[in-house]
Amino acid sequence: MIKDITLGQYFPGNSVVHKLDPRVKIILTLLYITALFIVTNFKGYIVFGLFTFIIISISTIPHRFVFKGLRPLLFIIVLTAFINMFMTKEGVILYGIGPLVATDKGVEMAIFMVLRLLFLIMGTSLLTLTTSPILLTDGIEKLLNPFKKIGVPAHELAMMMTIALRFIPTLLEETDKIMKAQMARGADFESGNLLKRAKGLVPLLVPLFISAFRRADELATAMESRCYRGGDQRTRMKQLITDKRDYIAIVVMIALIAALIMMRLL
Amino acid sequence: MIIRIENLYHTYMKGSPFEKQSLNDVTLDIAQGEFIGLIGHTGSGKSTLIQHLNRLIKPTKGKIYILGKDITDKEINIREIRSKVGLVFQYPEHQLFEETVYKDIAFGPLNAGVSEECVHERVLEALKFVGLEESVLEKSPFELSGGQKRRAAIAGVIAMKPEILVLDEPTAGLDPAGRDEILFQIKSMHTKLNMTVILVSHSMEDIARIVDRIVVMHEGKIAMTGTPGQIFKQIKRIEQMGLSAPQVTYVMRALKDKGWAVKDEIFTVQQAKNELLRLLEGNND
Ligand SMILES: Nc1ncnc2c1ncn2[C@@H]1O[C@H](COP(=O)(O)OP(=O)(O)OP(=O)(O)O)[C@@H](O)[C@H]1O
Numbered sequence: 197m198i199k200d201i202t203l204g205q206y207f208p209g210n211s212v213v214h215k216l217d218p219r220v221k222i223i224l225t226l227l228y229i230t231a232l233f234i235v236t237n238f239k240g241y242i243v244f245g246l247f248t249f250i251i252i253s254i255s256t257i258p259h260r261f262v263f264k265g266l267r268p269l270l271f272i273i274v275l276t277a278f279i280n281m282f283m284t285k286e287g288v289i290l291y292g293i294g295p296l297v298a299t300d301k302g303v304e305m306a307i308f309m310v311l312r313l314l315f316l317i318m319g320t321s322l323l324t325l326t327t328s329p330i331l332l333t334d335g336i337e338k339l340l341n342p343f344k345k346i347g348v349p350a351h352e353l354a355m356m357m358t359i360a361l362r363f364i365p366t367l368l369e370e371t372d373k374i375m376k377a378q379m380a381r382g383a384d385f386e387s388g389n390l391l392k393r394a395k396g397l398v399p400l401l402v403p404l405f406i407s408a409f410r411r412a413d414e415l416a417t418a419m420e421s422r423c424y425r426g427g428d429q430r431t432r433m434k435q436l437i438t439d440k441r442d443y444i445a446i447v448v449m450i451a452l453i454a455a456l457i458m459m460r461l462l
Numbered sequence: 463m464i465i466r467i468e469n470l471y472h473t474y475m476k477g478s479p480f481e482k483q484s485l486n487d488v489t490l491d492i493a494q495g496e497f498i499g500l501i502g503h504t505g506s507g508k509s510t511l512i513q514h515l516n517r518l519i520k521p522t523k524g525k526i527y528i529l530g531k532d533i534t535d536k537e538i539n540i541r542e543i544r545s546k547v548g549l550v551f552q553y554p555e556h557q558l559f560e561e562t563v564y565k566d567i568a569f570g571p572l573n574a575g576v577s578e579e580c581v582h583e584r585v586l587e588a589l590k591f592v593g594l595e596e597s598v599l600e601k602s603p604f605e606l607s608g609g610q611k612r613r614a615a616i617a618g619v620i621a622m623k624p625e626i627l628v629l630d631e632p633t634a635g636l637d638p639a640g641r642d643e644i645l646f647q648i649k650s651m652h653t654k655l656n657m658t659v660i661l662v663s664h665s666m667e668d669i670a671r672i673v674d675r676i677v678v679m680h681e682g683k684i685a686m687t688g689t690p691g692q693i694f695k696q697i698k699r700i701e702q703m704g705l706s707a708p709q710v711t712y713v714m715r716a717l718k719d720k721g722w723a724v725k726d727e728i729f730t731v732q733q734a735k736n737e738l739l740r741l742l743e744g745n746n747d
């Protein structure tokens with residue numbers, strides 16, 4: 197039930213996209229988002245859409261899986277469309293109900309904004325879908341390294357993210373188990389008014405917090421007894437390697453951006 | 463038949479890349495008053511199967527009848543089923559949450575709609591059954607020792623007075639005395655109240671000495687069923703499934719191989735003792 201959320205989930209696979217160096221992938225994702233803002237006309241969006249479609253196909257992730265990630269954000273997407281459609285005052289009026297007036301410019305804006313949002317979400321979820329959490333945080337740590345000089349605790353941040361990501365499935369599992377155990381004793385998490393439901397969560401939350409604290413404690417002890425200390429002079433078992441495919445990916449991305457700039461200028 | 467399971471299938475996370483078939487065509491009948499031992503290698507589907515019995519998990523396919531009622535039916539009163547089938551989970555002490563032990567044990571019966579007075583009686587009764595002192599009632603469950611917590615949690619299920627009691631490894635991680643005591647209590651509850659009990663356990667010794675019938679699961683299927691004698695005499699077969707016979711069986715087999723005139727179909731320490739005494743006394747004559 198709770199496990200149905202796909203946003204931010206990792207989808208194991210063996211494609212080229214999966215194998216890219218996570219540092220490169222993060223930078224490419226940032227470039228992808230930037231490129232999104234170069235596009236200002238329909239032709240550009242078609243090129244952009246095709247590009248996205250091809251990348252998803254190469255990644256071997258089922259398209260419906262990527263689309264499923266959009267569902268939790270449907271509300272924001274609809275709201276964006278609504279605001280853009282009715283708040284744009286220029287252009288020819290198409291129709292109007294009372295104070296709500298939609299112009300041709302407004303409709304165009306709404307479509308563009310929605311497309312932008314869709315690509316934004318799909319692009320970023322492609323990053324998390326094809327990169328295991330460990331690699332992702334490794335990549336972030338490496339990219340943040342230069343900022344250590346100005347006091348950014350890169351290693352600590354990455355370690356915190358790794359631990360948090362590591363424990364999400366564990367906590368979900370634990371929630372599921374405790375919920376079932378209490379339901380077996382007749383607890384009801386689904387019906388009743390808001391107050392009753394909030395009260396009904398006590399039998400779930402108390403054991404959950406206790407176990408989360410216990411786990412945190414155990415983990416800290418385990419790390420300390422193995423002499424963990426952050427950051428400096430730590431070596432890694434798996435080094436991140438930038439390969440030929442990474443350079444090709446970078447070239448492809450630059451080509452896309454160049455093409456989009458050309459289309460805008462012409 | 464108090465429990466009837468027909469062609470039950472279950473798959474976890476159906477439709478995702480993590481899909482995992484956990485039950486594969488399980489058919490099983492359990493009679494009123496039976497004491498069933500459910501064994502199987504880790505991951506064989508034991509916990510999945512028992513969670514179907516009070517609809518904590520819905521089957522992918524198949525039917526389950528409890529006391530003659532089809533509980534896979536959408537219209538069924540889930541609360542009623544859950545108060546008839548008491549389920550004690552693995553490490554049940556992790557579900558304790560109330561301020562006092564009393565309130566925690568009373569949680570189940572109160573949810574089932576039992577009146578306050580009856581609840582009081584039931585709490586005391588359940589407490590006695592699991593062998594706890596009345597002085598713990600006003601303590602916080604988090605002050606108790608591990609073994610006491612386990613007992614309090616089991617009492618929380620027993621207080622619901624289920625007709626069918628299902629326990630998932632209730633003695634895992636307890637000391638030997640605590641383990642024996644809890645098993646003994648379960649057995650005596652079974653005899654006194656004529657309760658139907660399903661016990662999941664990895665301890666072949668415990669299973670051999672207290673259950674009437676063993677159900678062996680292997681890779682989501684029911685591989686064998688029969689009395690402890692019938693099951694444990696097929697040592698080869700159960701070893702192939704990653705299980706074993708009780709230790710004492712191996713001892714008796716070894717003795718027989720050394721030329722002692724003992725029966726090798728011995729599954730409990732008690733039986734072994736009688737057999738050895740018989741042999742020694744026979745020799746003295
Ligand atoms: N919540 C879940 N999500 C996905 N798969 C699961 C889940 N629970 C169990 N499984 C899988 O289903 C199979 C059966 O698990 P189950 O817990 O029923 O085994 P078990 O016989 O109780 O094992 P154990 O003796 O270790 O308790 C296992 O392969 C397990 O990995």
Ligand SMILES: [Mg+2]
Binds near residue numbers: 509552
């Ligand atoms: Mg289990």
